[in-house]
């Protein structure tokens with residue numbers, strides 16, 4: 479499998495060449511040259527596979543240049559009951575006839591991002607060892623990415639993590655989880671701004687190719703291709719657990735940077751029978767607006783609301799470019815034209831065009847949820863089924879209700895556990911969500927982080943002072 483850029487300016491490269499990188503050199507996103515097709519017979523043969531075996535089958539189709547035995551070993555070490563809480567890794571829970579919850583949040587940081595990030599930690603360690611070099615990971619987080627990255631990379635040799643987070647905009651649990659890490663290779667930086675300011679700083683540093691090379695800067699943001707690939711696996715796992723025969727299912731995905739639901743799109747492109755992919759947003763509805771109207775309008779920081787599902791508080795979706803690349807028939811010229819407009823005018827409108835009609839062909843639908851909607855959903859679900867979900871998962875469950883179809887199972891993706899967002903759960907139900915064993919006392923631990931203004935120069939100085947220039 480070879481990889482190219484959505485903007486057409488990168489010579490084809492192998493998986494291990496793109497694994498440690500962020501944006502493609504031309505500023506685009508790295509995508510596989512084509513999607514491997516899984517035919518019905520192959521899919522049927524996967525019914526009995528356990529999670530690591532299924533992950534190996536899928537990932538080996540995207541990883542051409544890592545020894546299969548080494549990949550198998552990495553996958554086996556990653557997806558264990560010890561790390562993910564059960565042998566199924568991503569168990570499916572039936573809520574009522576035709577409605578399912580895909581449980582993705584039993585990893586070390588209690589959010590679905592662990593499923594990709596734990597794999598990435600092991601892949602990075604393997605690849606860096608192979609190349610004999612170090613990597614300094616620079617990332618931006620609104621909460622869950624950062625902690626998942628830090629828990630995947632902590633103590634790993636040859637890796638440092640510099641993680642930017644929006645000061646004061648994460649939940650107390652998220653803050654405690656990240657800022658209480660004392661590993662020497664973990665640096666938490668609280669930025670005076672919103673998540674997108676953090677993301678812009680990461681982009682600005684990464685755009686300085688000399689600095690990037692000199693300090694061996696890498697990323698683990700949701701644009702990392704290996705993360706997307708890892709997420710494809712649980713769509714297959716869920717379909718295999720729920721679908722009867724070869725019948726399709728639908729998925730509803732609480733969305734922010736469009737990484738999770740993009741993996742669903744890719745699973746569908748590979749041949750997985752998916753009827754609908756429902757994109758659920760909160761009040762930050764840039765994606766819902768696009769899927770309803772064809773208008774993609776990036777929001778300003780002032781228009782980006784702080785909500786009770788904060789991991790979805792985004793103003794633009796960093797993975798969206800990969801999807802639009804498919805929408806425009808994988809034509810880099812057409813993609814460049816749209817992104818030119820995005821840069822110049824802050825958005826584009828493809829409503830009524832051929833490209834937009836492809837949206838429905840790809841099975842996409844969308845909806846939006848508000849604070850009141852998610853509160854009511856959390857309360858209802860608890861009253862009717864005795865199940866407590868977090869605010870992001872509740873956004874998905876709420877939106878899913880308007881997209882259910884007779885005879886098509888709807889699988890809602892659980893993206894975090896309620897204990898991460900205790901204030902909102904208390905407000906919805908009056909209950910105190912219990913963190914799983916091992917998390918008690920987290921909030922009392924000493925927290926360690928550095929405050930910083932929105933200043934690229936200051937950030938570069940901070941990084942340079944903490945890592946010598948790369949030996950290569």
Ligand SMILES: *Cc1c(COP(=O)(O)O)cnc(C)c1O
Nearest residue numbers: 622733734735736737738789893
């Ligand atoms: C990251 C995250 C999301 C959004 O996922 P994307 O891949 O960015 O669309 C939703 N819910 C939770 C809890 C998250 O951590």
